[in-house]
Amino acid sequence: METRTEINNWSDTITIRKMQKSDLPALEWDGEYTRFRDVYLMEFERSQIGSSILWVADLPDHGVIGQLFVQLNAERQELANGHSRAYMYAFRIKPPYRGVGLGTRMMNIMESDLVRRGFNWVSLNVGKTNYSARRLYSRLGYRVIAHEAGRWSYRDEKGILQNVEEPAWRMEKFISPSL
Numbered sequence: 001m002e003t004r005t006e007i008n009n010w011s012d013t014i015t016i017r018k019m020q021k022s023d024l025p026a027l028e029w030d031g032e033y034t035r036f037r038d039v040y041l042m043e044f045e046r047s048q049i050g051s052s053i054l055w056v057a058d059l060p061d062h063g064v065i066g067q068l069f070v071q072l073n074a075e076r077q078e079l080a081n082g083h084s085r086a087y088m089y090a091f092r093i094k095p096p097y098r099g100v101g102l103g104t105r106m107m108n109i110m111e112s113d114l115v116r117r118g119f120n121w122v123s124l125n126v127g128k129t130n131y132s133a134r135r136l137y138s139r140l141g142y143r144v145i146a147h148e149a150g151r152w153s154y155r156d157e158k159g160i161l162q163n164v165e166e167p168a169w170r171m172e173k174f175i176s177p178s179l
């Protein structure tokens, strides 16, 4: 495994860019997230019609090592309403690359992009037991505003319906060019 010093040198070479269709296999992380294959394809298609923005962190010679998705519009308008509020989700960095500021960088880029698009608020859900992610969001100015039952379902790569229950806190942040 690489040392932190090596990763820090490499972190300067990382590009944070919009996801392309050819990145889809990389999001499966060597099998860990194969179950989300169809979900990611659907998300990619939504991004093509402008409903969402999918960010990836690309490390030369390694490929995609992080992702962060944003819905601009959602069925639940309290999460994303298409003009002032967007919803961040599916945020993860590969374990060897965590803790050196990449997640923070991705969130800053996501927020600046939303401000440019005229959005003022970002919402997100964080699992109630995901203390480290919650600490990161709090440090970046997100505040807990509601409880979320966290029930959702998806079809896995075999077409089998999977039900998920992940009790979460909904957090939000006001974003504006002046902040």
Ligand SMILES: CC(C)(COP(=O)(O)OP(=O)(O)OC[C@H]1O[C@@H](n2cnc3c(N)ncnc32)[C@H](O)[C@@H]1OP(=O)(O)O)[C@@H](O)C(=O)NCCC(=O)NCCS
Binding pocket: 091, 092, 093, 094, 097, 098, 099, 100, 101, 102, 103, 104, 105, 125, 126, 127, 130, 132, 133, 135, 136, 139
């Ligand atoms: C949550 C997640 C995306 C954060 O990514 P990350 O790249 O580790 O984030 P950062 O490096 O910017 O920040 C993590 C911590 O490292 C610290 N850090 C950042 N740069 C650092 C550096 N150069 N040296 C030491 N520490 C540093 C940050 O201060 C932060 O600490 P804090 O949480 O106490 O504020 C990542 O941990 C992850 O993938 N987790 C699993 C999936 C997950 O839980 N996703 C969130 C779902 S809601």
